[in-house]
Amino acid sequence: MQILDGKLAAQSIKDTLQKKISELPIGFRKPCLAAVLVGNNPASETYIGSKIKNCQEVGFESRLIRLPENCSENILLDAISSLNADSTVDGILVQLPLPKHISESKIIELIQPGKDVDGFHPVNAGKLMLNEPCFVPATPYGIMLLLSHFQIETSGKHAVVIGRSNIVGRPMSVLLSQPGNQGNCTVTVCHSKTPDLPYFTRQADIIVAAIGKPEFLKADMVKEGAIVIDVGINRVEDKSKKSGFALKGDVDFDAVSKKSAWISPVPGGVGLMTIAALLTNTYRAFEHHQQKN
Ligand code: GUN
Numbered sequence: 001m002q003i004l005d006g007k008l009a010a011q012s013i014k015d016t017l018q019k020k021i022s023e024l025p026i027g028f029r030k031p032c033l034a035a036v037l038v039g040n041n042p043a044s045e046t047y048i049g050s051k052i053k054n055c056q057e058v059g060f061e062s063r064l065i066r067l068p069e070n071c072s073e074n075i076l077l078d079a080i081s082s083l084n085a086d087s088t089v090d091g092i093l094v095q096l097p098l099p100k101h102i103s104e105s106k107i108i109e110l111i112q113p114g115k116d117v118d119g120f121h122p123v124n125a126g127k128l129m130l131n132e133p134c135f136v137p138a139t140p141y142g143i144m145l146l147l148s149h150f151q152i153e154t155s156g157k158h159a160v161v162i163g164r165s166n167i168v169g170r171p172m173s174v175l176l177s178q179p180g181n182q183g184n185c186t187v188t189v190c191h192s193k194t195p196d197l198p199y200f201t202r203q204a205d206i207i208v209a210a211i212g213k214p215e216f217l218k219a220d221m222v223k224e225g226a227i228v229i230d231v232g233i234n235r236v237e238d239k240s241k242k243s244g245f246a247l248k249g250d251v252d253f254d255a256v257s258k259k260s261a262w263i264s265p266v267p268g269g270v271g272l273m274t275i276a277a278l279l280t281n282t283y284r285a286f287e288h289h290q291q292k293n
C-alpha cells in the first residue's frame with residue numbers, strides 16, 4: 001500500500017505558487033481571495049481559518065467578511081456585489097452551508113463567474129460539463145491534482161464515485177470521465193438510493209468516497225489493489241482529544257489500506273488538496289484579471 005500524501009502534493013503546489021508571488025515586480029498587487037462566512041458553524045470556522053492561513057503562507061492577500069447567522073439575504077447579496085465590483089479582489093468564496101433562510105443558489109449566482117474560485121456558479125458548472133476552461137470546484141480539482149502528483153494512471157479504469165453532491169461527487173464524475181490526463185475512466189456514480197452499493201465498489205479500480213459517513217467504506221467492499229480516495233472529514237466524539245472530537249474519513253483506513261494499492265489518509269489527504277486547488281484557482285483568476293487590465 002502506498003499513501004496518496006496530500007501534505008506532500010499540496011506543499012509542492014504551494015511552493016510553486018509562492019515562487020510565482022516572489023517573482024512579481026516590487027509593489028505589484030498580489031492575488032486576493034475574499035472569503036465570506038455567515039454565522040459561526042465550528043467546521044466552517046476551521047475551514048475558513050485554514051484557507052486564510054494558506055493564503056498568507058503563499059503570499060496572497062486575503063479578506064474575511066464575517067456576517068451574523070441572522071443576517072438577511074439582502075445583506076449578503078450586497079456584500080457579494082461589493083466584492084464583484086472591487087478590482088483588487090480576484091476570488092470570492094462564500095463558505096457553505098448557509099443558514100436556512102438564505103438561498104444558496106441565489107447567492108452563488110450573484111458571484112461574478114470570473115471570481116468564482118469555488119467553481120459553483122452555473123456558468124462554471126456548465127463549462128465543466130462541456131470540457132471548456134473554467135473554475136473547477138476545489139475538492140474534485142484537488143483530487144485530480146493529487147492523482148497527477150503521484151502519476152496515477154487512470155485511463156481505461158473503472159472509477160466508482162460514492163456521492164452525487166454538486167460540490168464533490170458530480171463534478172468528480174465528470175472530471176474522471178473527461179479525455180486527458182487523470183481522466184478517461186469509466187465512471188459509476190453511487191448514492192444513497194443505490195441498492196447493493198458493495199456490488200459496485202467491489203468492481204472499482206478507483207473509489208472516491210464522498211458520503212459523509214465515518215468509516216463507511218469497509219475492506220470487504222474493496223477489491224485487492226484498488227486506488228482509494230477518501231473525501232470524508234467527519235467529526236467523531238473522542239473524549240481523549242482536547243477538542244473533544246477526532247477527524248474520521250469515509251473509509252475504514254486501517255482495514256482498507258491492507259487491500260488497496262494507493263489510499264489517501266484523513267487528515268493529510270484530500271482536505272489539504274482542496275486548499276491547494278483553491279489557491280491555484282485564485283492565482284488563475286488573478287492572472288486573468290492582469291491580462292484584462
Ligand atoms: N463547504 C464544504 N465544502 C466547501 C467548499 O469547497 N467551498 C465552500 N465555499 N464551502 C464548502
